[in-house]
Amino acid sequence: MADRLLGKVALVTGGASGIGRAIALRFAREGAIVVIADQTDHPPEGGEPTRAILDREGRAAIFRKTDLTSEADTEAAVACAADRFGRLDVLVTTAAIGWGGRITETTLEAWERTLALAVTGVFLASRAAVRQMSGQVEGEDGVRGRILAVGCPTVTATAPGTAAFAAAKAAVHELARRIAVDHAADGIVCNVIDPGAIVVHRSNRPEEVAAAERAAARTPWRRPGRPEDVANAALFLASDEASFITGAVLAVDGGLAAH
Numbered sequence: 001m002a003d004r005l006l007g008k009v010a011l012v013t014g015g016a017s018g019i020g021r022a023i024a025l026r027f028a029r030e031g032a033i034v035v036i037a038d039q040t041d042h043p044p045e046g047g048e049p050t051r052a053i054l055d056r057e058g059r060a061a062i063f064r065k066t067d068l069t070s071e072a073d074t075e076a077a078v079a080c081a082a083d084r085f086g087r088l089d090v091l092v093t094t095a096a097i098g099w100g101g102r103i104t105e106t107t108l109e110a111w112e113r114t115l116a117l118a119v120t121g122v123f124l125a126s127r128a129a130v131r132q133m134s135g136q137v138e139g140e141d142g143v144r145g146r147i148l149a150v151g152c153p154t155v156t157a158t159a160p161g162t163a164a165f166a167a168a169k170a171a172v173h174e175l176a177r178r179i180a181v182d183h184a185a186d187g188i189v190c191n192v193i194d195p196g197a198i199v200v201h202r203s204n205r206p207e208e209v210a211a212a213e214r215a216a217a218r219t220p221w222r223r224p225g226r227p228e229d230v231a232n233a234a235l236f237l238a239s240d241e242a243s244f245i246t247g248a249v250l251a252v253d254g255g256l257a258a259h
Ligand SMILES: NC(=O)c1ccc[n+]([C@@H]2O[C@H](COP(=O)([O-])OP(=O)(O)OC[C@H]3O[C@@H](n4cnc5c(N)ncnc54)[C@H](O)[C@@H]3O)[C@@H](O)[C@H]2O)c1
Pocket: 013, 014, 015, 016, 017, 018, 019, 020, 037, 038, 039, 040, 066, 067, 068, 069, 093, 094, 095, 096, 097, 117, 150, 151, 152, 153, 194, 195, 196, 197, 198, 199, 200, 201
């Protein structure tokens, strides 16, 4: 199967790097017009910017420099997609960063920085998307738009030392469920993907390294997760193949949460 997102307009937050980059690449290669909303176009892991790769391949993609903790910036990114391409079919929220460790090691600043992006950023992008999508003509399947939040199985697989991050991701899970319930009548589908230990560029902050190593050690499956594993699941949930799936959480974690 090819062109599974042909003609759809998708906005991917955090699409410059890691999982968001893999999702943006996969969506565009499946025929979507992709808007990458990120604070930078340059992947910290190195290499060409996502949009440059897609330009070279003749795919439709634009980069929109966005601070996802800013209401004005985030609303402008959603408006940019809708104004330029006529509608917004899919929002994927991947941008998130976790700071701090256990609650006793978490400063108020670290707590606020974590929630500003991982919760408020998801809230702002999702609110703007729901407002935009609710006014659009619905597809044959009755869907006006799809929202996909990237969570984390720290919520289900107890992870020590991630107080702010785990709290943020729990909030994202619940926010996605509320969107699914409150806006089903508006034709909005909303789901969560929980990636497990996915090999991406990492900072060398000790708590981040420790959390990644712990998750990898607890993963039953025999190889590390790849950003493409998450992109494959995102593709399904963003496509017309998924319409009666809403308010759900799909783990892409090699069995981590089940362990
Ligand atoms: N990598 C994993 O193992 C893993 C596991 C579970 C969940 N996740 C989740 O997957 C998502 C992506 O993770 P990743 O590892 O690919 O991350 P990443 O660090 O590679 O990418 C995050 C992106 O967010 C962008 N960003 C950061 N702050 C921003 C801001 N204020 N405004 C706009 N953009 C901003 C960064 O520039 C970057 O491109 C996150 O939600 C993360 O919690 C990742």
